[in-house]
Amino acid sequence: MPVPIGESAWGGDTSNPAIFFPHWYYSKVPNTLASLIPLAVHTVLMAKSDNVEGIQIGIFTKNRFGILTVDELKPYIELSEGIDSEILKRLKVEDSIYG
Secondary structure, three states, X not given: OOOOOOOOOOOOOXXXXXXXXXXXXXXXXXXXXXXXXXXXXXXXXXOOEOOEXXXXXXXXXXXXXXXOOHHHHHHHHHHHHHHHHHHHHHHOOOXXXXX
């Protein structure tokens, strides 16, 4: 479903925990493709389940009309993996600091 920049639309399983990311960050990042594409990629990749295996992003502007290539998506996927790894690393706290 095409959505103009400046507007948002949610679809799919809105009870999936990945909805956390757009819920908390959509209004806090600039309303630009450069900021919204990483948020969209991370949200979809964190929603991985039997129904989500990957991601495709379409860009439909005056300057571009088409789907991002695998090579264009790669940095966003790597960023998402890095965000996930960093969150996990920060949540793994050694019990010894409380003991």
